[in-house]
Amino acid sequence: MPTGPDTPPTIADVAREAAVSKTTASDALRGHGRVSEPTRRAVLAAAERLGYAPNRSARSLRTSVTETIALHIPEFLTSAEYYMSFVFGVAEQAARAGLNVTLLSSGHLPHRGTVPQVDGLVLCDPVAEDPLVEQLMNSGLPVVTAERYVGDKQPTGVIWSDHETSMTELLDHLYDSGAHCPAFIASDTTSDWSTTLQRTHARWCRDRGVPKLDHGAPFGSAPDVLRGVVRDMLAETPRIDAVVCAADGAAAAVLPELRAAGRTVGHDLLLASCVDSTAMRTAEPPITAVDLRPRAMGAECARLLCEILSGETPRGTVRTLPIDMNIRASTRP
Amino acid sequence: MPTGPDTPPTIADVAREAAVSKTTASDALRGHGRVSEPTRRAVLAAAERLGYAPNRSARSLRTSVTETIALHIPEFLTSAEYYMSFVFGVAEQAARAGLNVTLLSSGHLPHRGTVPQVDGLVLCDPVAEDPLVEQLMNSGLPVVTAERYVGDKQPTGVIWSDHETSMTELLDHLYDSGAHCPAFIASDTTSDWSTTLQRTHARWCRDRGVPKLDHGAPFGSAPDVLRGVVRDMLAETPRIDAVVCAADGAAAAVLPELRAAGRTVGHDLLLASCVDSTAMRTAEPPITAVDLRPRAMGAECARLLCEILSGETPRGTVRTLPIDMNIRASTRP
DNA sequence: TACCGTTGCCGGAACGTTCCGGCAAGGTAT
DNA sequence: ATACCTTGCCGGAACGTTCCGGCAACGGTA
Numbered sequence: 140m141p142t143g144p145d146t147p148p149t150i151a152d153v154a155r156e157a158a159v160s161k162t163t164a165s166d167a168l169r170g171h172g173r174v175s176e177p178t179r180r181a182v183l184a185a186a187e188r189l190g191y192a193p194n195r196s197a198r199s200l201r202t203s204v205t206e207t208i209a210l211h212i213p214e215f216l217t218s219a220e221y222y223m224s225f226v227f228g229v230a231e232q233a234a235r236a237g238l239n240v241t242l243l244s245s246g247h248l249p250h251r252g253t254v255p256q257v258d259g260l261v262l263c264d265p266v267a268e269d270p271l272v273e274q275l276m277n278s279g280l281p282v283v284t285a286e287r288y289v290g291d292k293q294p295t296g297v298i299w300s301d302h303e304t305s306m307t308e309l310l311d312h313l314y315d316s317g318a319h320c321p322a323f324i325a326s327d328t329t330s331d332w333s334t335t336l337q338r339t340h341a342r343w344c345r346d347r348g349v350p351k352l353d354h355g356a357p358f359g360s361a362p363d364v365l366r367g368v369v370r371d372m373l374a375e376t377p378r379i380d381a382v383v384c385a386a387d388g389a390a391a392a393v394l395p396e397l398r399a400a401g402r403t404v405g406h407d408l409l410l411a412s413c414v415d416s417t418a419m420r421t422a423e424p425p426i427t428a429v430d431l432r433p434r435a436m437g438a439e440c441a442r443l444l445c446e447i448l449s450g451e452t453p454r455g456t457v458r459t460l461p462i463d464m465n466i467r468a469s470t471r472p
Numbered sequence: 473m474p475t476g477p478d479t480p481p482t483i484a485d486v487a488r489e490a491a492v493s494k495t496t497a498s499d500a501l502r503g504h505g506r507v508s509e510p511t512r513r514a515v516l517a518a519a520e521r522l523g524y525a526p527n528r529s530a531r532s533l534r535t536s537v538t539e540t541i542a543l544h545i546p547e548f549l550t551s552a553e554y555y556m557s558f559v560f561g562v563a564e565q566a567a568r569a570g571l572n573v574t575l576l577s578s579g580h581l582p583h584r585g586t587v588p589q590v591d592g593l594v595l596c597d598p599v600a601e602d603p604l605v606e607q608l609m610n611s612g613l614p615v616v617t618a619e620r621y622v623g624d625k626q627p628t629g630v631i632w633s634d635h636e637t638s639m640t641e642l643l644d645h646l647y648d649s650g651a652h653c654p655a656f657i658a659s660d661t662t663s664d665w666s667t668t669l670q671r672t673h674a675r676w677c678r679d680r681g682v683p684k685l686d687h688g689a690p691f692g693s694a695p696d697v698l699r700g701v702v703r704d705m706l707a708e709t710p711r712i713d714a715v716v717c718a719a720d721g722a723a724a725a726v727l728p729e730l731r732a733a734g735r736t737v738g739h740d741l742l743l744a745s746c747v748d749s750t751a752m753r754t755a756e757p758p759i760t761a762v763d764l765r766p767r768a769m770g771a772e773c774a775r776l777l778c779e780i781l782s783g784e785t786p787r788g789t790v791r792t793l794p795i796d797m798n799i800r801a802s803t804r805p
Numbered sequence: 806t807a808c809c810g811t812t813g814c815c816g817g818a819a820c821g822t823t824c825c826g827g828c829a830a831g832g833t834a835t
Numbered sequence: 836a837t838a839c840c841t842t843g844c845c846g847g848a849a850c851g852t853t854c855c856g857g858c859a860a861c862g863g864t865a
Contacts, residue, residue, distance in 0.1 A: 149851055160815045165853060172854080173813055192586045196538070197851035199529035200820050207574070214560070223556040230577040239588075241540070241572045244563040253525045255572075362754045388750055395756035417721055418751050421695045423728035482821055493845045498823060505824080506843055530821035533850050 148189040157185035168193075207239040208444055209255045211275060212263040213328075214244065219387040220416040221433045225263055225285065228437020236445040243271070254278040259448055261285070261440045262294070264330045281454070283444040285436050287331040296443045297457040298436060302332055302413075305429050305462050306339040309383065309411055312427075314347065316470055318381030318409045322372050323353040324365065324393070326385035333358075336385050336413060352376060358386050365389050366396040373400050381409040381470075390426050390469075391418040410469040424468035436460050481522040490518035501526075540572040541777055542588045544608060545596040546663075547577065552692075552720040553749040554766045558596055558618065561770020569778040576604070587611040592781055594618070594773045595627070597663045614787070616777040618769050620664040629776045630790040631769060635665055635746075638762050638795050639672040642716065642744055645760075647680065649803055651714030651742045655705050656686040657698065657726070659718040666691075669718050669746060685709060691719050698722050699729040706733050714742040714803075723759050723802075724751040743802040757801035769793050 154164035159178060166172030167182035174182075185191075199205050210229050212222050226242075233240045243255065254274070259281040265272045267290040276282060276292045283296035313321050323340045326333045337353070344351035354368050365384075373379055382397065384390040390412035394404060402408040405424045412419050415428035439460055446452035487497035492511060499505030500515035507515075518524075532538050543562050545555050559575075566573045576588065587607070592614040598605045600623040609615060609625050616629040646654050656673045659666045670686070677684040687701050698717075706712055715730065717723040723745035727737060735741040738757045745752050748761035772793055779785035 150853095151851080161852085162815055162817090162854075163813085166814090169853080173811090175813060178813080192589075194533070194851050195589045196529045196532035196536075197820090198853080200527070200533050200822085200850090201852045201854085203529075203820080205529065220553065220556070223553075223559075226556075226559070226575070227577065230575040234577045239574045241574045242559070242563045244560065244567045256525075256528050362750075388754070391751070392754040395754075398756065417695075418724070418754070421721065421725040421728075421751070423731065423756075483823095484821080494822085495824075495845055495847090496843085499844090502823080506841090508843060511843080527821050530850090531823080533820090533852085534822045534824085536850080 224433035225437040228434035232438040232441035321381035362392040557766035558770040561767040565771040565774035654714035695725040
């Protein structure tokens with residue numbers, strides 16, 4: 140390991156080592172100018188020998204490209220598994236493209252009104268009311284959103300899933316399994332996902348001619364709040380024969396309450412969740428849920444952003460991510 | 473919004489606006505040189521008027537300070553709630569100190585053998601075998617680890633929790649509640665946390681004179697693997713009267729199996745987890761668990777790193793994060 | 806021979822910031 | 836009066852990179 144003094148080698152060191160000029164060294168490394176094959180190899184060898192790595196700051200100053208994207212995810216009290224997987228999907232895909240990922244916490248923005256100095260942004264489940272989201276949308280930077288943005292301004296790229304279809308399938312599945320009076324515990328956020336679920340549920344009830352039974356609960360609601368909601372609904376409408384929960388983890392939280400009400404989940408009462416997670420898989424009985432494939436979602440967002448940044452995909456591209464329903468014992472009467 | 477052409481204002485623009493030199497503008501903004509009060513105010517006003525924000529790349533090139541820290545968390549179980557909270561703890565605290573956080577995914581490092589260009593690193597639950605961890609430890613950058621590092625090289629700072637004491641308290645609690653034959657489902661990772669739990673369990677059994685019943689399971693084991701382990705243990709040693717699970721979420725996954733074995737959790741069999749999570753709170757019955765306070769852990773790591781970077785805290789500082797046990801119905805016979 | 810296009814390489818300016826050293830103006834002690 | 840310090844400001848170099856434009860050498864064509 141031929142480490143010099145203690146300051147990392149610069150391109151000037153590489154150039155000297157290879158007995159060429161800075162320009163030629165740079166051209167050889169970037170593959171940019173006209174460099175003969177032997178010279179190119181000599182430069183590469185010199186760089187390897189010295190352990191040269193380009194200084195990102197200098198390069199970024201010169202090219203005004205930061206090789207960094209920022210990731211914003213909504214901050215709820217509950218730490219939802221969905222977002223975790225999403226973050227890692229983004230991180231992995233970005234690393235594959237040689238990009239850094241920096242996290243934007245909703246709470247603190249370094250300087251009020253200052254936009255982060257990055258090449259692009261990924262917004263997960265953008266809530267139109269969030270002032271930071273709005274600011275980022277108007278930053279002029281390329282923005283890819285996971286799920287559609289309900290504001291006026293359109294993002295540079297979108298990956299979304301067809302929750303309308305999957306919610307309909309879920310309700311149909313319950314209906315086919317004999318549940319003709321399902322209750323829906325909606326999520327109170329104003330994300331596109333949340334409102335789509337509510338709209339779809341309402342229309343499905345109308346189409347099927349069944350009563351529309353729903354109740355909103357804030358996304359990160361505590362278990363006992365959710366249980367209270369369910370208790371009240373069951374007390375008010377005893378003929379409820381299925382419960383669908385929107386929020387991540389809510390179905391599992393509600394399970395004991397159903398049991399306490401004397402119902403047997405999977406038999407005289409079906410239970411399903413709009414978000415799959417370990418909690419759904421490990422519940423007793425395991426709970427039918429829609430797998431939103433968060434890791435794939437994150438990866439696709441990062442991929443699209445990379446493609447837009449490199450110009451190989453036009454701005455305004457919209458793609459969909461297929462999602463599946465995992466049918467489990469909680470809806471098999 | 474007095475936006476110029478379309479390129480953001482530089483410090484030269486601010487200087488011109490305030491009718492001073494670049495040097496004076498810089499000094500006034502940084503509070504560094506000797507600047508009279510009226511001049512200082514004029515520069516600040518000019519900067520405000522133009523919406524000036526310093527170019528991070530230029531600044532970083534000049535000062536060789538990136539204002540960025542990197543965060544590495546083990547790849548194997550990225551969906552664990554613990555890590556999610558940890559990440560947000562770091563992000564929030566770093567934002568408070570004006571630092572960016574970039575994620576390091578274990579899978580891909582931009583260039584093999586290249587160290588990220590950041591000011592410092594936070595490693596969560598460092599596993600000595602992970603080659604990336606080893607490389608980061610030897611990068612020469614300040615490193616703060618969450619939990620101790622079991623390799624030879626010592627991190628620049630450490631935040632750790634006293635799992636020995638809390639595990640002992642947990643086992644004592646079970647013992648006092650009548651469970652004299654507890655089984656321990658250990659986690660198979662080589663992190664300090666994991667080995668401490670196993671060591672403590674072994675010693676506790678010796679001290680108490682109870683049989684040492686344990687079995688390792690990989691950290692991210694699937695629910696049915698865990699259930700299989702428990703089934704076998706119960707079949708082999710029917711007098712087991714308590715089960716303690718190390719891995720995040722494992723206790724909830726195992727619950728149905730205990731029920732299937734004809735045991736009543738909280739009565740003739742106690743159940744506890746070494747990691748608290750929503751799954752523990754929402755389980756039926758709710759499961760006693762050690763709250764590792766991951767968000768606080770993340771925040772403390774970031775805080776310590778900031779302090780070390782700013783020089784206000786010496787290298788080699790080691791701090792502990794207190795953790796509590798949450799006693800729930802699963803251990804109240 | 807004269808002309809021209811191509812190839813391979815290089816000098817040096819520029820990106821935006823920080824900060825060293827210098828300088829003039831004014832004050833104070835000798 | 837000289838000597839000296841302090842205050843307030845500034846010129847300009849440096850950080851490491853990219854890339855524009857230029858130049859010499861060479862081979863091919865007329």
